[in-house]
Amino acid sequence: MIPTVVTPAIPFLGAVVMALIGAVVGVSVRTLTTRLSGAEPWRGACEIACATGGALATAATWPAAAALALLMWWCVSCSGVDLLVRRLPNVLTLGGGLAVVTIGACAGHGRAAVVGAALLTGVMLTAHLLSPRSLGAGDVKLAIGLGAAAGVAGAQAWMIALLLPPLLTAVVGSVVLLYRRLGRVSSGERSSGSTVVPHGPSMCVATMLAVLSAG
Structure with missing residues (x-):
């Protein structure tokens, strides 16, 4: 054989x-x-x-x-x-958030999706009210869908989705700022001002990593 x-x-x-x-x-x-x-x-x-x-x-x-x-x-x-x-339209954030919660409910994880969405949105809303320039309203609405997805994946995934985005945004912002300053120095321009990095991509990347790590 x-x-x-x-x-x-x-x-x-x-x-x-x-x-x-x-x-x-x-x-x-x-x-x-x-x-x-x-x-x-x-x-x-x-x-x-x-x-x-x-x-x-x-x-x-x-x-x-x-x-x-x-x-x-x-x-x-x-x-x-x-x-x-640097903007997140409602058709994506609210529409996508509703879709994620609905899919989670259809899969039998409705409670986890709703709780995850509510908790992450609440945290983001508080941060937005404390510092509107640092965190936009679009990021708060984005948290609905991302919080629901992380909630379905589990408590550990939800914590990653909460804690990792600020770190990612800070790292990217530092790299971009350093790159621009080096460019100004090499060209002889005066370095001034700061750089604004959108927070939404960091939220998305962190949530996807959290969901994937949850298996």
Whole structure:
């Protein structure tokens, strides 16, 4: 009898298929991002991000993988608009938040989704009221969907979604500020002012890492 070699072909093929689907979805995400922001994102950025998200979603079992892919593609849309115009439109934040809570409820995790959304939104709202310039109203609305997703993933994931974004934004802001100052020094310009980094992308990245780490 000839021995049979078993290889993990199905998971690999699944990741490839989801990456291809993500790339196709990325075209629609780019169109949506351009329409909502009035500016066009970097060519290929949405497609690559959505393809990566689709491939990473296969770490979960079906149908959780489909829900995770949708969450990632929504995060790409929100992050793209926020990076381009420093604004998060209601159609994305509120519409996406409602969709995440609804999907969580349909999957039997309605209470966790609602509690996670309420707690994260409450924390973000408090921060916004204390310092409106540091945290916009759009970030508060974005917390609805992200809090729901993290709540479904568990308490540890929710804590990551809460604590990691400020650190990510601070690191990115420091790098951007240093880059601009070095550019001004090399060109002989005077370094002045500060840089504003949108907080939405950090919230999205932190939540996706939290959900993926929760398995």
